[in-house]
Amino acid sequence: MAPRxxxxxxxxxxxxxxxxxxxxxxxxxxxxxxxxxxTSADLGDLSIEALMQIEVTSVSKHxxxxxxxxxxxxxxxxxxxxxxxxxxxxxxLRLVPGLSVASxxxxxxxxxxxxxxxxxxxxxxxxxxxRSVYTPLFSGVWWDVQDVPMEDIERIEVxxxxxxxxxxxxxxxxxxxxxxxxxxxxxxxxxxxxxGSLEQGFGTLRxxxxxxxxxxxxxxxxxxxxxxxxxxxxxxxxxxxxxxRGGFRLDWDLTPDDLLTFQGDYYDGESHGTLVxxxxxxxxxxxxxxxxxxxxxxxxTSEFTSQFYxxxxxxxxxxxxxNLDTVDLEFQHRFAVSDWHDLIWGAGYRRYMDDVSNxxxxxxxxxxxxxDNVASAFFQNEFSLLEDSLKLIIGSKFEYNDYTDFEFxxxxxxxxxxxxxxxxxxxxxxxxxxxxxADEDVFFLAPTDDPLTFNTFTGQSGFxxxxxxxxxxxxxxxxxxRVSFDIATYYSFYNDLRSTEIAGPPIxxxxxxICTTIPLTLDNKIDAETxxxxxxxxxxxxDFWELSGSYTLMMVDVDPDNDSTDTTAKDQEDDTxxxxxxxxxxxxLPYDLEFDTSFYYVSKLSSQNVGSYERVDARLAWxxxxxxxxxxxxxxxxxxxxxxxxxxxxxxxxxxxRSVYGKVTWRY
Amino acid sequence: MAVLRPASARxxxxxxxxxxxxxxxxxxxxxxxxxxxxxxAGWAAHGHGEYEVKAAFLLNFARLVEWPSSAFRGRxxxxxxxxxxxxxxxxxxxKLVKGRSVGRRLIEVKQLSRPEEAARCHxxxxxxxxxxxxxxxxxxxxxxxxxxxxxxxxxxxxxGAINFISEDHxxxxxxxxxAARRAxxxxxxxxxxxxxxxxxxxxxx
Numbered sequence: 001m002a003p004r005x006x007x008x009x010x011x012x013x014x015x016x017x018x019x020x021x022x023x024x025x026x027x028x029x030x031x032x033x034x035x036x037x038x039t040s041a042d043l044g045d046l047s048i049e050a051l052m053q054i055e056v057t058s059v060s061k062h063x064x065x066x067x068x069x070x071x072x073x074x075x076x077x078x079x080x081x082x083x084x085x086x087x088x089x090x091x092x093l094r095l096v097p098g099l100s101v102a103s104x105x106x107x108x109x110x111x112x113x114x115x116x117x118x119x120x121x122x123x124x125x126x127x128x129x130x131r132s133v134y135t136p137l138f139s140g141v142w143w144d145v146q147d148v149p150m151e152d153i154e155r156i157e158v159x160x161x162x163x164x165x166x167x168x169x170x171x172x173x174x175x176x177x178x179x180x181x182x183x184x185x186x187x188x189x190x191x192x193x194x195x196g197s198l199e200q201g202f203g204t205l206r207x208x209x210x211x212x213x214x215x216x217x218x219x220x221x222x223x224x225x226x227x228x229x230x231x232x233x234x235x236x237x238x239x240x241x242x243x244x245r246g247g248f249r250l251d252w253d254l255t256p257d258d259l260l261t262f263q264g265d266y267y268d269g270e271s272h273g274t275l276v277x278x279x280x281x282x283x284x285x286x287x288x289x290x291x292x293x294x295x296x297x298x299x300x301t302s303e304f305t306s307q308f309y310x311x312x313x314x315x316x317x318x319x320x321x322x323n324l325d326t327v328d329l330e331f332q333h334r335f336a337v338s339d340w341h342d343l344i345w346g347a348g349y350r351r352y353m354d355d356v357s358n359x360x361x362x363x364x365x366x367x368x369x370x371x372d373n374v375a376s377a378f379f380q381n382e383f384s385l386l387e388d389s390l391k392l393i394i395g396s397k398f399e400y401n402d403y404t405d406f407e408f409x410x411x412x413x414x415x416x417x418x419x420x421x422x423x424x425x426x427x428x429x430x431x432x433x434x435x436x437x438a439d440e441d442v443f444f445l446a447p448t449d450d451p452l453t454f455n456t457f458t459g460q461s462g463f464x465x466x467x468x469x470x471x472x473x474x475x476x477x478x479x480x481x482r483v484s485f486d487i488a489t490y491y492s493f494y495n496d497l498r499s500t501e502i503a504g505p506p507i508x509x510x511x512x513x514i515c516t517t518i519p520l521t522l523d524n525k526i527d528a529e530t531x532x533x534x535x536x537x538x539x540x541x542x543d544f545w546e547l548s549g550s551y552t553l554m555m556v557d558v559d560p561d562n563d564s565t566d567t568t569a570k571d572q573e574d575d576t577x578x579x580x581x582x583x584x585x586x587x588x589l590p591y592d593l594e595f596d597t598s599f600y601y602v603s604k605l606s607s608q609n610v611g612s613y614e615r616v617d618a619r620l621a622w623x624x625x626x627x628x629x630x631x632x633x634x635x636x637x638x639x640x641x642x643x644x645x646x647x648x649x650x651x652x653x654x655x656x657x658r659s660v661y662g663k664v665t666w667r668y
Numbered sequence: 669m670a671v672l673r674p675a676s677a678r679x680x681x682x683x684x685x686x687x688x689x690x691x692x693x694x695x696x697x698x699x700x701x702x703x704x705x706x707x708x709a710g711w712a713a714h715g716h717g718e719y720e721v722k723a724a725f726l727l728n729f730a731r732l733v734e735w736p737s738s739a740f741r742g743r744x745x746x747x748x749x750x751x752x753x754x755x756x757x758x759x760x761x762x763k764l765v766k767g768r769s770v771g772r773r774l775i776e777v778k779q780l781s782r783p784e785e786a787a788r789c790h791x792x793x794x795x796x797x798x799x800x801x802x803x804x805x806x807x808x809x810x811x812x813x814x815x816x817x818x819x820x821x822x823x824x825x826x827x828g829a830i831n832f833i834s835e836d837h838x839x840x841x842x843x844x845x846x847a848a849r850r851a852x853x854x855x856x857x858x859x860x861x862x863x864x865x866x867x868x869x870x871x872x873x
Contacts, residue, residue: 043724044764048732051724052840052862079861185864543732543858588857 045421047481047540070393070413070425072098072160072474072488072534078181081150083586083596085619085633087199087224087661089156089178090143094600095584097550098160098488098534099174100576102605102644105654106198106229107144107241107271110575110645113160113174114490115530115556116497117575119648123172123433123466125163129180129263130330131291131309134170136352136372137322137365139436142315144271145285146178147245149204149220151190151665154181160534161490162431162470165378165397165411166344172431172468182261183208183216183251189668196661198635201225215252222246229654230641237654238280243269257297264290273651275318276447281651287313301336319363319650325353344395345379354437362445363650365437372402374434391415403435404465421479427472432465439463439498439522446649454509454517457500464524469493485537492531496524497558499566525564528572529557544588552580571607579603592623594631608646613639615656629665634658721839722819722832723761726793729817729830730770734854735790739813746774750789752805753798755779783808786816794818794828802826813852825869829853833864842866 043051074096086092090109094101100117102110112121122139125132126146133146156178163171186208193203202225208218223244228236247265254260266288273281291309298304311326332346352372358364380395396410411429418424442459470492478484501523509515536550554576560569581601588594600615616638621631636642641655730747747770751757765775778789783800786792787809794805796819805816806827816828823831824844829851831842843863848855 043720044727044768046724048725048728048859048862051721051728052838540858543856588861 045481046478049540050478050484068391068415068417068423070391070415070427071163072472072490074098074158074160074486074536076156076158078151078153078155081153081156083594083619083621084598085596085617085631085635087150087202089146089148089150089153092150092156093158093176095582096156096158097536097552097580097582098532098554099158100554100580100602102602102610103229103656104645104648105237105239105273105651106226107239108273108648108651109143111141111143112576113158114492114532115173115528115554115576116572117645119645119651120438122170122436123468124174124176125167125171126176126178127167128178129291130293130307131289131311132326132328132350133311135313135324136354136436137324137356138438139170139433142285142313144241144283145243145267145269145287145313147222147243147267148178148180148247148265149190149206149222151192151204152180152186152206152218152220154179154185160488161427161472161492162409162411162429162468165380165395165409165429165431167397170433172433172466180249180263183218183249186218186249187216190665192663192665194661194663196633196659198227198229198657198659199224199661200227211250211252214254215250217248217250219248220246230657231654237274239271239273239654241269241271243267243285245269259295261293261295262291264288274654275650276647276652279318281318283318284316285314287311298335301342302334304331304333306331318359320359320365321357323355327351340384342382342384343379344382345377347377348375350374350376356437364443365441366443367441370437370441374399374401376400389417391417399434401434403440403463407432407434407465422477423475425472425474428470429472430467430469432467434465435463442522444649445517448518452512452515453506454515455520456517457520457522458503460522463498463522464496466497466524467495469495482540483537485535488534490530490532492529494526494528494530497526497528499523499525499560499564499569501525502565523564525561525566526569526572527559527561529559531555546586547584548586549583550581554578554580574605574607577603577605577612594619594621594623596621602644605645610643610646613642613644615639615642627667629663631663631665632660633663634660718834718839719757720760720764722793723757723764725832725839725841726761726791726817727765727768727775729815729859730775730791732856732859733791733815733848734856735813736852739790739852740773744772746776747791748776748778748789750778750780750786750792751795752780752783752786752792752800753795756795786814787812789814791815791817794820794823796820802828809851811851815848815851815853822869824866827868829855830863831866840864844868 076092076095080095081092084092084095090101090111093099093111099111099113102117104110104119108119110117110119110121112124116123120138120140125134126141128146128148133141135142156176158174158176160174163175167175186206187210188208190206195201202223204220204222206218206220208216210216225242226240228238228240231237245265245267247263249263252260268286271283271285275281289309289311293305293307295303295305307330309328313324315322328348328350330346330348332344334342334344337343354370356365356368358368376397376399378395378397380393383392385392393413396408399407401407409431411427413425413427415423415425440459440461440463442457444457446455446457448455470490472488472490474488476486500520503519503521506516506518509517532555533553538546538548540546555578556573556576558569558572560566583599586596596619598617602613604610604612615636617635618637619631619633621629623629636656636658639658641657643653643655645653647653726749762777765777768775780786783805786805792814794816802823803826815830817830818828819832824842824847827847829844829848833840833842841863843855843860844866845855846868
């Protein structure tokens with residue numbers, strides 16, 4: 001045991017030293033001197049990676065180079081995903097600086113940006129190809145059913161900070177936009193499959209064909225079976241997960257000015273876990289969606305998009321079941337008012353039809369069925385000033401919802417580019433998290449630390465929206481051709497966050513004469529302030545080697561109102577790690593080999609009883625032939641197991657084991 | 669029994685100190701207005717055109733493609749960059765390469781009027797306006813070490829080494845590695861990694 005500890009310590013030391021020296025090297029590199037006045041000549045100094053710099057649609061709902069985004073944006077492209085070795089979307093989000101991603105068990109995650117994490121984290125908006133995957137049950141995301149073939153993902157755009165103006169309620173701390181490739185870009189066959197210790201078996205089969213030169217179609221089938229995490233002892237936990245899904249996408253250039261997209265998916269899975277009572281928890285999620293989008297170009301400077309989707313989500317948990325139907329209709333139009341002024345405006349309507357079946361007396365939603373409507377409209381002005389070196393963005397979203405009626409979410413942003421290689425941006429924005437059924441309709445009986453005392457939580461009708469006002473400042477630069485970095489900082493003020501208030505004196509709990517219950521209700525009596533820094537950097541020491549790293553400081557200061565009786569409010573300060581650090585190396589070796597390693601450090605979550613942990617992943621891939629890739633991926637290599645989050649309201653948390661899998665990918 | 673976080677039955681200690689909270693109810697609009705007001709004078713606009721960016725790509729291709737030494741007369745022999753078809757760069761290509769070098773080689777831009785002139789270049793950009801089919805340009809170069817860069821659909825599938833494509837208002841490129849190999853050119857893995865790889869069209873339309 002002792003030599004093993006020493007080895008682990010040595011590895012840790014090496015990892016720290018190398019990462020520290022890397023960071024220092026990046027910071028100490030001399031800035032480039034001659035800033036040319038002529039911008040077209042400056043383009044010649046950009047690396048090809050910078051020229052290709054992925055454009056993002058999330059920030060202003062239209063394509064835009066990353067360097068021009070007046071927000072904290074990170075983009076993961078297909079190559080980032082392939083070389084990370086991650087096999088699911090929630091796992092891949094670990095790569096994004098500024099997010100906190102923690103496994104609760106093999107199929108449950110707590111994911112947030114900028115504070116306030118839990119399995120039911122409710123301040124992040126997630127979209128897959130423009131379809132919101134938010135559930136109005138708790139304003140969060142069921143991560144176990146948000147999946148597509150990883151090979152089909154064009155990019156994952158993550159905007160940290162409020163995105164309410166363009167994206168609407170729930171985009172309080174960030175927006176995650178998962179965008180799949182067009183059917184035209186996924187032509188031919190793709191077959192991939194493999195298995196290992198935790199990922200016990202997985203496979204994807206996809207075929208893309210051409211209906212006519214302007215219409216392309218693809219279809220896929222995907223299956224995976226993930227094994228158990230580790231429990232507290234050495235035994236396996238009981239949290240296996242499997243799912244099968246299939247889907248299609250059709251992209252049709254009807255005319256040079258009209259693009260039609262139709263897509264849909266259907267999935268069926270099984271997610272296991274253990275309830276806090278020790279009983280097995282089995283959830284059988286299934287569902288599907290259909291989406292149609294029409295993009296019409298009116299002129300070079302004017303374009304509109306109209307989109308409709310229907311989504312059905314069915315969950316059958318041990319404690320309750322939920323059937324949710326969502327229909328959504330959106331329209332947006334972007335046009336140039338003048339050559340320095342663009343305007344984007346849009347409107348949308350969404351209806352949720354939620355139908356819960358209560359299975360126990362301990363957890364119930366009343367009423368069981370609830371339909372909610374959300375109507376919204378937004379506008380955003382973009383002004384390009386001072387020969388395009390200064391950009392100002394001003395806009396607001398207006399929304400009407402059945403819980404709180406009228407909400408508005410304005411923002412103002414500015415971006416200054418003194419030259420091609422630097423940009424500074426600042427933003428002031430307001431966003432709201434509108435109430436969900438978990439705030440108004442819930443009844444929940446929970447045990448406490450004292451076995452004779454129980455709590456009952458009852459939702460409160462008239463629950464208010466949680467709101468944030470966020471100030472952000474960022475800087476991006478490419479000081480020399482092979483180095484680029486991005487720093488984003490924020491200070492945010494939250495009002496009316498959800499609190500748990502004592503609703504009355506303890507009352508006897510009738511099934512057990514010596515027990516008492518304390519009635520609790522939900523209210524909006526917490527304020528908070530958060531601040532942080534998100535730093536990421538990329539360095540190409542040579543053409544065949546890429547190093548990238550990031551550091552995230554995420555601080556939360558919670559302040560309950562004077563009349564609040566919520567004594568656990570402060571625990572939220574430690575639901576996200578104060579410090580996170582990552583270092584990734586991507587190496588292209590001779591003989592068509594790729595060797596990629598990643599190191600992650602996450603500091604402790606004291607309220608979750610989770611200590612700090614390090615994680616090391618490695619991937620070795622070989623391309624023996626042009627269309628064939630063989631890879632071996634090891635995850636969490638230097639720790640037998642670690643816990644990343646505490647027990648939830650209902651389910652216990654388990655430990656991430658060390659794991660290895662092999663994979664074969666064939667394209668034709 | 670597992671310990672649950674939300675068990676907030678414990679009561680707050682009376683009189684416990686509480687940190688001061690900032691409230692910004694009025695201030696937020698002041699800040700927002702200040703940002704708007706800080707927009708000074710000087711309204712004008714001209715961003716980077718597609719061809720300024722493509723010119724910068726061409727420079728990068730020159731750096732990331734390897735010619736056999738026989739393609740040059742000497743170590744200081746410049747790289748000849750020809751433009752076939754109506755020049756879409758409007759002078760920006762010349763401006764961009766001016767004073768820049770690839771190793772010891774300068775870059776010389778030439779306007780080509782006939783495909784035959786392509787054989788004397790190291791890189792030939794075939795603009796969208798060019799009407800000569802790829803096949804004819806290839807036969808005109810006659811196996812010389814010429815990197816053909818195009819910007820029309822299927823340019824690379826028909827035998828060009830690199831083809832610009834646009835995706836969502838972005839400039840991207842395809843590479844046909846076999847075509848580059850036939851021209852005796854080495855393409856860096858960095859370039860290949862960023863490219864969309866295509867192969868020869870087996871059934872040319």
